[in-house]
Amino acid sequence: MTWTENGTPVSARFDDPYFTIGAGLDETRHVFLAGNDLPARYRDGFHIAELGFGTGLNLLAAMELWQGPGVLHFTSFEAFPLPSEDMARALAAFGLPGATALVAAWAASGGPLRVLELPGLRAEIHIGDARDILPCWPGQADAWFLDGFSPAKNPELWSEALMAEVARHTAPGGTFATYTAAGHVRRALAEAGFSVTRRPGYGRKKHMSTGILEEAAA
Structure with a gap:
């Protein structure tokens, strides 16, 4: 990991920032939360899944809007987990409630499955290649x-086969949201069974993509 002058974390492996420079939280809220119509759909046992845990920012943003009662479930797949020190540094700029608890739980966890118990939320982070784990x-x-x-820069996480697995692991009526509007990604998700919509993106990104699975994928 490297850092820009304004403190944005950048993956040296993929030469790509973990979130939009200077606007990571706003981007998360626009793309992943609003894109999935959250928190309006929240209910006890609601389950969010994610490809790419990164800094944990998406988890914190989702948890911030959770009012309960009950438990919000969060599952993520991450091939290259960050050290807790880098996670803490990346999240410090946002002042989100729960960040300290998340970093502490992350530092105390280990192994191929990291289980994080936070107020109102149970998170399971699978460490490894999502192409192997998700099926x-x-x-x-x-x-x-x-x-x-x-x-x-990271085509492995957007393959037709993996998008089909995403659909197969989506409940009927379930949704996805992503910052990308790349044509091959949208086609793969549509072929997997999602009704895909291109929507206005965040900031300089003209478009993003969302979708809904009307029926369970085979």
């Missing part, structure tokens, strides 16, 4: 945050 995951998500690095 074996027994769960189904009500909403997906597709947040891998740019498809041009």
